[in-house]
Amino acid sequence: MKRSGKELKYQFDLNPLLKRLEELKVKRVGLVLPEGLKIYADYISSELKKHGYEVIVSGNFNYGACDVPSFEFEEECDCLVNFGHASLPIESSIPMIFIEVDFVFPYMELLKDNIDSIKKEGKKVGLVSTVNYVRELPKVKEYLESEGFEVVIGKGDIRVKYPGQILGCDFSSASKVSDKVDFFIFVGEGRFHPLGVAISTEKKVFAFDCDGIYSLNDYRDKILKERFGAIFRAKDSKKFGLIVSSKKGQKRMALAKILKRKIEDSGFIADIILMDEVSPDKIYGFDYDSYVICACPRIGIDDAKRYKKPLLTPKELEIVLDGKEDYFMDEIDQNDF
Amino acid sequence: MKRSGKELKYQFDLNPLLKRLEELKVKRVGLVLPEGLKIYADYISSELKKHGYEVIVSGNFNYGACDVPSFEFEEECDCLVNFGHASLPIESSIPMIFIEVDFVFPYMELLKDNIDSIKKEGKKVGLVSTVNYVRELPKVKEYLESEGFEVVIGKGDIRVKYPGQILGCDFSSASKVSDKVDFFIFVGEGRFHPLGVAISTEKKVFAFDCDGIYSLNDYRDKILKERFGAIFRAKDSKKFGLIVSSKKGQKRMALAKILKRKIEDSGFIADIILMDEVSPDKIYGFDYDSYVICACPRIGIDDAKRYKKPLLTPKELEIVLDGKEDYFMDEIDQNDF
Structure with a gap:
């Protein structure tokens, strides 16, 4: 899987995509990638071309499943393939295929090292995450339960695909279970998503990422100011x-x-x-x-x-x-x- | 014509636009302005709203008549009005109205002061300009003729509306008459347009703007390098x-x-x-x-x-x-x- 000048950091199993394209009987594929995955555009395009597909790559920014440049692509392509996001209910004149990409999350030890610091926050914890890390939640849940916590993973509204998943514009997975928990832990990268949980639920929120596990309180206060x-x-x-x-x-x-x-x-x-x-x-x-x-x-x-x-x-x-x-x-x- | 915090630098006669909108029997107007005219968006919008039109302003950049964001607007508007550019032959699903805006060009004295410097370049001069200054060309022509020059203003191809007008992607008004002239004068702002004339015709080109009249040779050589x-x-x-x-x-x-x-x-x-x-x-x-x-x-x-x-x-x-x-x-x- 090594390529000149770069190594594939994420695993791209293109077989489900190839199968889906075959089912759709399409010829011309529009490829949409968020910034961190744009580096794989030429690799994915080459693989698709080997299977006889014509490819046009989107050069626009792509920040989510909401961010679909179909107005430019429907003339040129028979379908759009978006990598790195979970599907959203959006009407589209050409089929949209969402290929989720799991990111590596090797930080469980950081949680274990700091478990005492969150024990004083209460017994009942809500877990939330973004789509790239949502499949880590059962592992985190299992560990927290072994430490005596009651763990709640909420199911959001129609715009959210997975239990515990939140979007930058939809915190329903958190707010729906807010009454049942003492505090939240957000598993994933960046501070905007846990900030949204903190503001929309008014509960204490901890972010859990490569920096360990830390409270969002000060950040929330700064942003609200x-x-x-x-x-x-x-x-x-x-x-x-x-x-x-x-x-x-x-x-x-x-x-x-x-x-x-x-x-x-x-x-x-x-x-x-x-x-x-x-x-x-x-x-x-x-x-x-x-x-x-x-x-x-x-x-x-x-x-x-x-x-x-x-x-x-x-x-x-x-x-x-x-x-x-x-x-x-x-x-x-x-x-x- | 004074408004809070800004003064109208360009003359907007909105009457021809209002007449055209009435003829088209439209209700919803999309307003497209290049950067320098965006400051008048709220003024133009207010005037149109007074006459009963709904307005949506384009927030995209707009660099020319080529740059029409109709894919976003055709759902929301019945026509698009673009200020500051001359029409181009572009297919569109909703009517496009181009409102040209004449910029002030008070630099004739600079030309007169430096007329001797260009006399050594030859007798036959081609005049070119961008749409914002193209109506200055007859004045410049008349003066140059009074100084003994033969002045040629070429007619470009189908993409160019006025004699002597050039686009950043179309120098046909110059190249079509290149054989008939000793050198060119470009009347207007910026160096890209006269650069294009210099490269596409291989003739000597002078830019004529607020800085006076000056040769593009060195700039052309630098860019080609x-x-x-x-x-x-x-x-x-x-x-x-x-x-x-x-x-x-x-x-x-x-x-x-x-x-x-x-x-x-x-x-x-x-x-x-x-x-x-x-x-x-x-x-x-x-x-x-x-x-x-x-x-x-x-x-x-x-x-x-x-x-x-x-x-x-x-x-x-x-x-x-x-x-x-x-x-x-x-x-x-x-x-x-």
């Missing part, structure tokens, strides 16, 4: 830009139209701005006072500091307009589309 | 990525397929990579050795230094594969699509 800062800065805005992404699973146009009306009813100006990838340089030239992200919730929170103007989530806009005080995490709802 | 550097670096490539943009007027898919075959016939690997906006960070994750830009020619030349890997134009790829020595400027042909 930043968010109320953005809300405060947006208070004097007269002109709002409502940013909608054209990415199929993030295109919350119905929500944007509701918010537009709400802003106009409050006596202010609002325009809907439709774009593909949302980025600071695309907003730079406009003259709106504040922006509301009707796309991936993560943009409004994780990326907000890269923008000069206040960037709000739809929930934060309600605080600005109505003076509400409770903070709610932005999650994507099927009614948003 | 860089281009042959990129060609040299690409010589050992085994894997080529052929970058196609999904932007309607730049989507040179037919060309990419021809080049793919050509690369494969030479014993190398080639994949077509389809993306919306072409940018260095989108290429970064891939493992190809060199890339070929089957989109706007400008990306392969003006932006090439922002990329780590060699970025070639289709013409430059031919030098790599066939060992040709003559350098040709990349221009977009209707057969490329």
